Amino acid sequence: MNFDNRKYVIIIFVALIGVVYILRLFQMQVVDDQWKVRAQEIAEKRRYITPPRAVMFDRNGKKVVSNKAYYNLMFVEKDIEDLDTVAFAKLVGMTTDEVRNRFIEIREREGYFTRKDGKKIPNYQPVRPYPFLKELTADEIAMIAPHLDKYPGFYEQVTSMRDYPYAGGANILGYLAETNREEIEKDKFYRSGDNIGKAGIEKYYEKELRGQKGVHYIVTSALNNAIESYAGGKYDTMAIQAPSLKLGMDIELQVYGELLMKNKMGCIVAIEPSSGEILSMVSAPSYDPNLFVGKSNIAKNYPILVSDPKKPLFPRPLQAEYPPGSIFKLTQALIGMQEGVIDENASFPCTQSMVGCHNHPQATSVSKGIQMSCNPYFYYVTRKIIHQGKSKNAFVDAEIGLGRWEEYLHSFGLGVKLDSDIAAIRPGLIPGPKFYDKWYGHHAWAFSTIRSISIGQGEVKLTPLQMANLSAIMANRGWYITPHVVKSIGDDGPLPQFNVVHKTMIDPKYFPPVVEGMRMAVNEGGGTARRAKIEGITVCGKTGTAQNPHGEDHSVFIAFAPMDNPKIAIAVFIENAGFGGTWAAPIASLMIEKYINGEVKDKEKEKRILDAVLDNIK
Amino acid sequence: MRQGDKLTSNIDWPILLVYFLILGMGLMTVYSTAYDAEHPNILDFSMLYGRQVMWIGVSLFLGLVVFLIDSEIYRKFSIPIYIGTLLLLVVVLFTPPINGARAWLGVGSFGIQPAEFAKIGTAILLANYINQMNIKQQNVKNVLACLAIVIIPMGLIILQPDAGTFVVFTSFFFVLYREGITFDPIVLSLINLIPGVKFKQTWIGTHFIPLLFVIVIISVVTLLLSKTTFDLAFLGLYELPSIFGIVAAYFVIGILFYIVGQTIVGNRNKRRLLFIVILSFSIASLLSASISTVFSHLKQHQKNRIELLLGLNEEDQRDGDDYNRNRAMTAVGSGGLTGKGYKKATLASVESNHVPESETDFIFCPFAEEWGFVGTSVLMGLYLFLLLRIVHIAERQRSVYNRVYAYSVGMILFYHFAINIGMNIGLAPVIGIPLPFFSYGGSSMMSFSAMFFILLKLDSQRRDTLF
Known part of the structure; x- marks a missing residue:
C-alpha cells in the first residue's frame, strides 16, 4: 500500500488554513471597519481643554478682570497604587483622616442615579480624574509636584481663575x-x-465669556494613562x-x-446718556471681588458676607425698590405739559393743606416748581393729569387719567x-388702575385716595438704575437706550437691543423748562441741590427725599452734566441719610467732577463725604 | 561514499533564508513592542529585545553544534533522549508553580520549559519506531506503541497543566496519518467483536485521523464565528449571519482549489477534481450549517459551557472574560491595509498594554497593527512557504526515519502557526502557545531552532543514509 498520495491531503490542509487566514486577515484589516472603530473606543480618548475665560476691559482700556494660573491636584482612583496615606497626608498638609474623608467627600458630591431596576448607582467613576485639591497657587504646588512620582494616580493640572486688579465693581x-x-x-459644555x-456679567455673558473648549485626542493605555497624541495631534482642536x-x-x-460710599448704605448709578452705557454702579456696602475667587475663598467668605446685616451681597442698584421722592416731580411736569393740562408757565400756590412743603416763594412756572421742589405744585399738576374731566x-x-x-x-x-x-x-x-382696583375695588378710588403718588411717595417704587435712567432721559430730552454694562463683545459692539433708541411719549419740546428747573435747583439761589454745584460745569439735578416708615428718610x-451735550447722568x-440735598447731591457732584475733569478740585467737599458715617442708623 | 564533505553542501538554502527572515521580523517586532526610549540599544540585555538577541545567538550556536554532529546520533540515542525529556517533564512537576503552571525549570528568567524539548524527543523516537516497524503489518500492538510514544508526554504535560503544548502534541497524529498508520486495527478489533461481522478494512478506521481533524476544525470555526455577523460594506450588506460568511468562504476556497488543482492534475482527472471540490463544498457547508443550527437550539447553559471552552463570549464580555481576544482582534483589525507604521502601534505596545502578552503569545498583534495587511500577508506567505517547503523536504527523504521526523517538525510548526495566528484573528480558541521563531522566549526559540537545524542536518545528509 502506497501512502504517498496522502502528502496531498497534508499540503491541501496547510494551504487551506493559509488561504482561510489570509482571507480572514483581508476581511478584518481591509474590508471591515468595525475593528478600527473599536480601536478608537479602546485607545483613543478625548481630553477637553478649557480655555481661560475672556478678560474684561473698562471703557478706557484698563484691565478689570483677568486670569491667574492656579493648579489642581488631580487623581484617578483606578491608577492609585498602594497609597501611603501617612506620607501623602503630610505632603498635602492634611491629617490622614482628612485625606480619607476627602476621598469620601468627592465620591458623595457626585451623587447617585437610580437605575431602572431601582438600584442606586454612584455617578463617581474610578477611571475618571477628579481634583483632590483645587486652586493651589504656584508656590503651593511647587511644594507638592516634585514628590508626585511617588504617588501614581496623582498629577497636577493647570487651571486659571479670575483676578481683579481693581478691588471694585464686585456687584x-x-x-x-x-x-x-x-x-x-442642562448644558453638555460643562463637566464636573x-x-x-x-x-453679574459673569452669569449674563457666560456663553460669550467661556470660549471654545479644545479637544486633545490621545492614545491611552489599558490603565487609562495618556501615552501620546493621537496621529501626532492631527485631529486636535485648540482651546x-x-x-x-x-x-x-x-x-x-x-x-x-465705592470709596465715597464707604460707611454708607445705598448706591450710585452713572450712565452715559448718549449710549446707555453704565459708567459706574456702586452698591454700598460692597466687597472685594477677589474674596470670591476660587472654591476655598467662596467657602470661607460667602457665609460671612451673606450673614452681614448690611447685606453687601444685595445688588441694590438693580433690586432695591425705593420710593423715588421728589425726583418723580420731573415726570409729572412733563406728563402734565404733554397732556396739555398745564403749560410751562403754570402757577400753583404752595397751599400746604393737602400736602406738606417747606417755606419758599410761590412757584410761578414749571421751572420754578422743579427748582424749589414745591409739593403742592405737583399735587395740583398730578390731580390735573388724573382728573381731566373725560368722564362725569x-x-x-x-x-382713565391714571391709566394714561x-x-x-x-x-x-x-x-x-x-x-x-x-x-x-x-x-x-x-401703580396703575388695575393695581388700585385690587387694593380698593373697581371704581372705588380717585385722586384723593392716591395723591401721594404725585410726589413720588406711596406705592411708587423705582430701582436706582431706573432713577439713573430717568436722569439720562432728562439729559437726552426724551429718549433713552437701555442701560447696559457691556459696551462691546470683542469688536462686535454691544448686544443688538442696546442699539435701539426708546422714545418716551413726551415731545422733546416740553423738556427745556423742566431741565431749566433742574439747572436752577443746583445753580440758583433757592435751589434744593446747591451742594451739587461744580465750578465750570453746569450740573442739572433734582433732589428727592424718600419717606421711610422704618426710620430716617432716604436721600x-x-x-446730569453738562447741561448741553451731557456726558454723564447719575x-x-x-x-x-435724610434730605436729598445734604448727602446725595454732593456725592453726585463729586462723581460728575471726577468723571468729566478726571480729578476733584473741591477737596473740602470730598473730605466731608469721606468722613461721613451714615450707616450706623438702624 | 559520503557526499559533500563540506558542512554547507546540500543545505536547503531557501528554507534557511525564510527562517532568517522570520527571525528578523520577529526580533524587529519584539524591539518595537518592548521598546524603551531609555534603553534604545537592541543589545541591552536588561531589555526583552537584548535577551531575544541572546536567545537567537544561543539558538544559532545550537544550530552550528547540530551541524557538526553526525545526524546518526539522534537515531541511535532516540530512546535515551526521549526518556531524558520525559524525566525533565516529571521533574518539572515538583517545582513551585509560576502563573498557575509547573512548566519552568531553572532560575529566574533564565528557565527552560521541558515541554518544548519533549517535542524533539517525541519526534525522534516516533521516527525511529516507525522506521523499524512494518507498516504493512499493522496490528493493535504496534499502533498502540506509536500512540503511547505521543500520549505519555501529553499526559505529563497536561499535569503541569499546559493545555497549549498538549494540543500541539496532537500534531503527531498527522504524521501517523501520512505514514499510513491508521486506527483501523483498533477499530476492526472493536467492530469484529460484533458476531457475524468480519471486516478486513474500514473506511472510517483508515481515514479516522483526517476525518476527525476536518470535523473538529469545521466545528470549531463554525462555533467561533457563530456570534459574529459579517458586514460586506462594499456590497451594502450589513449584519449578515455568520453561516453566510462561512459558506461564502467555502465557495471561494472551492473555486481557488479548482483553479489551482486544474493546473496540477492531468486532463483526465479534471472532472474528478470538480466532483471532489463540489462534494467537499457541499459536505463542509452542510456540516457547518447543521452545527450552527444545532448550536443555536442548545439550551443557554449548554451554550455557555461551549462558549467558555472556545473563549467565545457575549459582546458585553469583551471588556471582561473576552478581554484578551477582543483586544488582540482589535489590534489586528485596526492595522488596516498598510498598518500604523513601525513603533506606532496604539493597542499592542508595551506602554499602552491593551493587548496582553504582546511580546510572546500575542506578538502577531503588534506586527499586524504596525504593518497592516501588507505585512501580515507577507508573513503568512513566509510561513506557508516554510511549512510547504518542510513537506517538500520530508517527501524527498529516502529514509522513513527522516521523513517522519521532518513531518513531525512540519506539523508542530504548523500547529503553532495555525493556533497562534488563529487566536489573533478569532478563528482559533485562545490557547497560549508561541509563534515559532517570532515570539519572545528562550525555550521556544531554542527548541524550535534545534528542531529546525536537526531537520536541515538530516536533509543535508539524506543521500548518506543506507537504511
Whole structure:
C-alpha cells in the first residue's frame, strides 16, 4: 500500500488554513471597519481643554478682570497604587483622616442615579480624574509636584481663575463657582469641576465669556494613562479663548464711587446718556471681588458676607425698590405739559393743606416748581393729569387719567423690567388702575385716595438704575437706550437691543423748562441741590427725599452734566441719610467732577463725604 | 561514499533564508513592542529585545553544534533522549508553580520549559519506531506503541497543566496519518467483536485521523464565528449571519482549489477534481450549517459551557472574560491595509498594554497593527512557504526515519502557526502557545531552532543514509 498520495491531503490542509487566514486577515484589516472603530473606543480618548475665560476691559482700556494660573491636584482612583496615606497626608498638609474623608467627600458630591431596576448607582467613576485639591497657587504646588512620582494616580493640572486688579465693581462683575449637577446636565459644555458664572456679567455673558473648549485626542493605555497624541495631534482642536469684553464702566470712577460710599448704605448709578452705557454702579456696602475667587475663598467668605446685616451681597442698584421722592416731580411736569393740562408757565400756590412743603416763594412756572421742589405744585399738576374731566363720574375719570399716566411712565422705563444685561433686575412699581382696583375695588378710588403718588411717595417704587435712567432721559430730552454694562463683545459692539433708541411719549419740546428747573435747583439761589454745584460745569439735578416708615428718610439725587451735550447722568441713593440735598447731591457732584475733569478740585467737599458715617442708623 | 564533505553542501538554502527572515521580523517586532526610549540599544540585555538577541545567538550556536554532529546520533540515542525529556517533564512537576503552571525549570528568567524539548524527543523516537516497524503489518500492538510514544508526554504535560503544548502534541497524529498508520486495527478489533461481522478494512478506521481533524476544525470555526455577523460594506450588506460568511468562504476556497488543482492534475482527472471540490463544498457547508443550527437550539447553559471552552463570549464580555481576544482582534483589525507604521502601534505596545502578552503569545498583534495587511500577508506567505517547503523536504527523504521526523517538525510548526495566528484573528480558541521563531522566549526559540537545524542536518545528509 502506497501512502504517498496522502502528502496531498497534508499540503491541501496547510494551504487551506493559509488561504482561510489570509482571507480572514483581508476581511478584518481591509474590508471591515468595525475593528478600527473599536480601536478608537479602546485607545483613543478625548481630553477637553478649557480655555481661560475672556478678560474684561473698562471703557478706557484698563484691565478689570483677568486670569491667574492656579493648579489642581488631580487623581484617578483606578491608577492609585498602594497609597501611603501617612506620607501623602503630610505632603498635602492634611491629617490622614482628612485625606480619607476627602476621598469620601468627592465620591458623595457626585451623587447617585437610580437605575431602572431601582438600584442606586454612584455617578463617581474610578477611571475618571477628579481634583483632590483645587486652586493651589504656584508656590503651593511647587511644594507638592516634585514628590508626585511617588504617588501614581496623582498629577497636577493647570487651571486659571479670575483676578481683579481693581478691588471694585464686585456687584457688576459677579463671580464664578463650580458647576452643579443641574448645570452639567442642562448644558453638555460643562463637566464636573468646570466653573460657571453665578452672578453679574459673569452669569449674563457666560456663553460669550467661556470660549471654545479644545479637544486633545490621545492614545491611552489599558490603565487609562495618556501615552501620546493621537496621529501626532492631527485631529486636535485648540482651546479658543473668547474675545474680551469691553465694559462701559470707568473702573476708576467705580472705585472712586465705592470709596465715597464707604460707611454708607445705598448706591450710585452713572450712565452715559448718549449710549446707555453704565459708567459706574456702586452698591454700598460692597466687597472685594477677589474674596470670591476660587472654591476655598467662596467657602470661607460667602457665609460671612451673606450673614452681614448690611447685606453687601444685595445688588441694590438693580433690586432695591425705593420710593423715588421728589425726583418723580420731573415726570409729572412733563406728563402734565404733554397732556396739555398745564403749560410751562403754570402757577400753583404752595397751599400746604393737602400736602406738606417747606417755606419758599410761590412757584410761578414749571421751572420754578422743579427748582424749589414745591409739593403742592405737583399735587395740583398730578390731580390735573388724573382728573381731566373725560368722564362725569370721578372714579371713571380717575381710572382713565391714571391709566394714561401709567402709560407715560412705562415709556420712561419705569415700572417695567429694563432689558439690561445684568441678571436679576427688578421692575419697580408704577401703580396703575388695575393695581388700585385690587387694593380698593373697581371704581372705588380717585385722586384723593392716591395723591401721594404725585410726589413720588406711596406705592411708587423705582430701582436706582431706573432713577439713573430717568436722569439720562432728562439729559437726552426724551429718549433713552437701555442701560447696559457691556459696551462691546470683542469688536462686535454691544448686544443688538442696546442699539435701539426708546422714545418716551413726551415731545422733546416740553423738556427745556423742566431741565431749566433742574439747572436752577443746583445753580440758583433757592435751589434744593446747591451742594451739587461744580465750578465750570453746569450740573442739572433734582433732589428727592424718600419717606421711610422704618426710620430716617432716604436721600435721593439725580443729575446730569453738562447741561448741553451731557456726558454723564447719575442717580445717588443714600439710605437713612435724610434730605436729598445734604448727602446725595454732593456725592453726585463729586462723581460728575471726577468723571468729566478726571480729578476733584473741591477737596473740602470730598473730605466731608469721606468722613461721613451714615450707616450706623438702624 | 559520503557526499559533500563540506558542512554547507546540500543545505536547503531557501528554507534557511525564510527562517532568517522570520527571525528578523520577529526580533524587529519584539524591539518595537518592548521598546524603551531609555534603553534604545537592541543589545541591552536588561531589555526583552537584548535577551531575544541572546536567545537567537544561543539558538544559532545550537544550530552550528547540530551541524557538526553526525545526524546518526539522534537515531541511535532516540530512546535515551526521549526518556531524558520525559524525566525533565516529571521533574518539572515538583517545582513551585509560576502563573498557575509547573512548566519552568531553572532560575529566574533564565528557565527552560521541558515541554518544548519533549517535542524533539517525541519526534525522534516516533521516527525511529516507525522506521523499524512494518507498516504493512499493522496490528493493535504496534499502533498502540506509536500512540503511547505521543500520549505519555501529553499526559505529563497536561499535569503541569499546559493545555497549549498538549494540543500541539496532537500534531503527531498527522504524521501517523501520512505514514499510513491508521486506527483501523483498533477499530476492526472493536467492530469484529460484533458476531457475524468480519471486516478486513474500514473506511472510517483508515481515514479516522483526517476525518476527525476536518470535523473538529469545521466545528470549531463554525462555533467561533457563530456570534459574529459579517458586514460586506462594499456590497451594502450589513449584519449578515455568520453561516453566510462561512459558506461564502467555502465557495471561494472551492473555486481557488479548482483553479489551482486544474493546473496540477492531468486532463483526465479534471472532472474528478470538480466532483471532489463540489462534494467537499457541499459536505463542509452542510456540516457547518447543521452545527450552527444545532448550536443555536442548545439550551443557554449548554451554550455557555461551549462558549467558555472556545473563549467565545457575549459582546458585553469583551471588556471582561473576552478581554484578551477582543483586544488582540482589535489590534489586528485596526492595522488596516498598510498598518500604523513601525513603533506606532496604539493597542499592542508595551506602554499602552491593551493587548496582553504582546511580546510572546500575542506578538502577531503588534506586527499586524504596525504593518497592516501588507505585512501580515507577507508573513503568512513566509510561513506557508516554510511549512510547504518542510513537506517538500520530508517527501524527498529516502529514509522513513527522516521523513517522519521532518513531518513531525512540519506539523508542530504548523500547529503553532495555525493556533497562534488563529487566536489573533478569532478563528482559533485562545490557547497560549508561541509563534515559532517570532515570539519572545528562550525555550521556544531554542527548541524550535534545534528542531529546525536537526531537520536541515538530516536533509543535508539524506543521500548518506543506507537504511
